[in-house]
Amino acid sequence: MLLTIRSLTKTFPGTKALDGVDFELAAGEVHALLGENGAGKSTLIKCLTGAFVRDAGVIMLEGEKISPSSTSEAQELGIGTVYQEVNLLTNLTVAQNLTFGNEPLRFGMVDRRAQLRQAEKMLEGYKLDIDVSRDLSTYSVAIRQIIAIARAVALSGKVLILDEPTASLDAREVETLFAVVRDLRDKGLGIVFVSHFLDQVFDLTDRVTVLRNGQNVITERTADLDRVQLIEHMLGHALKDDVVGHAKTHKAGGEWPELLKFDGFGRRGHIDPFDLSVGEGEVLGLAGLLGSGRTESAELMFGLAAAQNGAARDANGVLDLSSPRKAIAAGFGFAPEERKEDGIIADLSVPENIALAMQARRGWARPIPRAEQLRLAEAYIEKLDIRTSGPEQPVGDLSGGNQQKVVLARWLAMNPRFLILDEPTRGIDVGAHAEILRLIKQVTAEGMSILIISSELDELIAVADRVIVVRDRRHVAELTGSEITTDTIVRAIAAPDRDMTEVLA
Amino acid sequence: MNALRRVTPQLLTLAALVALVTVFFPDFLRIEVVNGRLVGTTMDILKRGAPVGLLAVGMTLVIATRGIDLSVGTTMAITGAVAAWSITQGYGLGGALGLALLAGVAAGLWNGTLVAIFGIQPIVATLILMTSGRGIAQLVTEGRILTFSHEGMAFFGSGDVLGIPAPALLWVLTAAGVAFLMRGSALGMLIEAVGVNRAASALAGVNATVLLIAVYVASGLCAALAGIVATADIRGADANNAGLWLELDAILAVVIGGNSLMGGRFSIAASLLGALIIQTIDTGILLAGFPSEYNLVIKAGLVLIILVLQSPNLSHHWYALRRAAQSRRETAMASAKETGQ
Helix, strand or coil: CCEEEEEEEEEECCEEEEEEEEEEECCCCEEEEECCCCCCHHHHHHHHCCCCCCCEEEEEECCEECCCCCHHHHHHHCEEEECCCCCCCCCCEHHHHHCCCCCCEECCEECHHHHHHHHHHHCCCCCCCCCCCCEHHHCCHHHHHHHHHHHHHHHCCCEEEEECCCCCCCHHHHHHHHHHHHHHHHCCCEEEEECCCHHHHHHHCCEEEEEECCEEEEEEEHHHCCHHHHHHHHHCCCCCHHHHCCCCCCCCCCCCCEEEEEEEEEECCCEEEEEEEEECCCEEEEECCCCCCHHHHHHHHCCCCCCCEEEEEECCEEECCCCHHHHHHCCEEEECCCHHHHHCCCCCEHHHHHHHHHHHHHCCCCCCCHHHHHHHHHHHHHHCCCCCCCCCCEHHHCCHHHHHHHHHHHHHHHCCCEEEEECCCCCCCHHHHHHHHHHHHHHHHCCCEEEEECCCHHHHHHHCCEEEEEECCEEEEEEEHHHCCHHHHHHHHHCCHHHHHHHHC | CHHHHHHHHHHHHHHHHHHHHHHHCHHHHCEEEECCEEEEHHHHHHHHCHHHHHHHHHHHHHHHCCCCCCCHHHHHHHHHHHHHHHHHCCCHHHHHHHHHHHHHHHHHHHHHHHHHHCCCCHHHHHHHHHHHHHHHHHHHHCCCCEECCCHHHHHHHHCEECCEEHHHHHHHHHHHHHHHHHHHCCHHHHHHHHHHCHHHHHHCCCCHHHHHHHHHHHHHHHHHHHHHHHHHHHCEECCCCCCCCHHHHHHHHHHHCCCCCCCCCCCHHHHHHHHHHHHHHHHHHHHCCCCHHHHHHHHHHHHHHHHHHHCHHHHHHHHHHHHHHHHHHHHHHHHHHHHHC
């Protein structure tokens, strides 16, 4: 065995994050590490990479006991990690990033030419055609991800940990990345793969280990498991029907009374003018590749960028959507894609985070009493199953999925008439995923209208009554009823304009 | 209860300092009544600490938004000059106070606009007024020390109410008022939210721009009050020396108060304890009778010790030690129970 972990235990104030976990990694395998948010995946990885020091247990690398106390020590031992938020410096060149900390020196100065050569050598075999002397920021997230992997492999070269590497990649980029990973596996590396995307787990991995509440549930060959079994292991109970995501019984268009109408709404450089009508209680889906103009559409509707053309109307006339405050006053809500940057207030508590939008609407002079904040928080902690060690815990200490739930709770508490959700389930575990989809159905049944942006087509198919397809900053297709299938959406995303009529025919 | 736990390190530090000074100067804590006024070193500290205390109130709010206000010392000079000029021009006490406070508001609006609307980094934005402010004050005083004799104005420097020095009363009341305003309304939480994450707060509908301007205005107002106290104290406006370097003491007070320069959670009470700690050090050094050339070095040494003791890394160690001791106790108790059975 390349890497063996026995009875690993790690305790934090109030919680036992890892409780006697065992884990094995063979050379030349890709091993998936799965579990719900808060199951202990991140803690396990951090104990491996030296970011945390374990309380008890044994870690053995190639038969030797190891106790890395820092990430650099773990790297020297041979354990490299690539995180979802790539930990490279975008303002440096690719070569500088690759050789960072090991720059080739000449007379005490960095030898630029040797640096470039070394960087090119490190990237050999990754099938990347890039100029290593350019800034890292000129390349896409997928390429940065591969560069990060190349760096980790060159520095460490025994164990490679990939923590949610595909969360911000589109389908084609994922394929490129997987080709690289398979290649490394064949070269004999042991690879730990953490992901919420079960399709990718089945596609890529050889074995699966599932954690739940800091304990082992199973370790199995991936081929011996099916999707439902795997989800059940993660949840710890049998699945309710709606989790697997049967397609919604789609109503035909025009069954919802019109709530809002955007006419020729657009802004140069963001999104071409579009027409969109939103029905009361309707779920609209927005599909398209990353950067296609999905998020830009939402930002325009919520007043983050002012529309240059067109107007938004409701039954009472034209709406002023020139700023988020105005949009909120018009009954809009927006849970953004980047929850860390744009969503949570990391240092504030869960109740304060949930009450923030409501407090902003009431004005500073009318504070929401603490007791009411707590009541509100407790209601949503239960409703959305937010895992906290107590209501005073800063939101920044919660796991990513739970942070997302706090942002959702903030907007649900506002009870807006039109709520925009940008990738609401990214990085969220299956249980919470199903819960959020169920919530969407519940609130729309009560009359709220929702616009959901998602890269997961299954999700759109499961909840949306109508799907708008965005490509190259234009709304190119609108699918309703039985037209909403993975196939039509993918073809609409891929098709050149003139073929659209054929797609819909 | 929570509020008390928050200021415990500062209270302990102050207590330790008082004990230390009392060792060198046994009469430190004695308070006498002379002519109906309370007189004693502690009263002196409360009075002398007024300018830094007032500045620290405003500075706490600015720092909570991840900002900093370097201009408060010069704002003191400007507002003090305006107050003295108004008195000599015969605007009366009300007019002088009003104009001085107005000057403070104007300084705050200037800083706040640069930071919140133009997006200039707070340290640079407020540096502009810090460097130009003394010039403005000199223009007001026409380059000389502008003295006045006006008992009403002088009251803010040397008067007393029920035996308590007026400056001490002013800063305690200001601090209590602002603290109550922050925690009695939602302002405190909204300021913290903007300080931690302005983008996310704005997206949740918080009017971050107005809040940011407001904290700089609050800081300008606090500086105006401090300027009035300083001018009233010497019955004159000294554009060159009023409030000189006090912005640094005010920032130090906020930091000793355990408020993070990265913004977010803040405690005005803790900042005030910080201001008291600084003033106690200043007064204590003088009382202890060290030669004056040692003063600054001793002050720096004490501040260093305090900051190291309060540093996050050290407090993490303390927490770990306490936890270890606790778990040892628990195992000891458990084994004692077992042997008892």
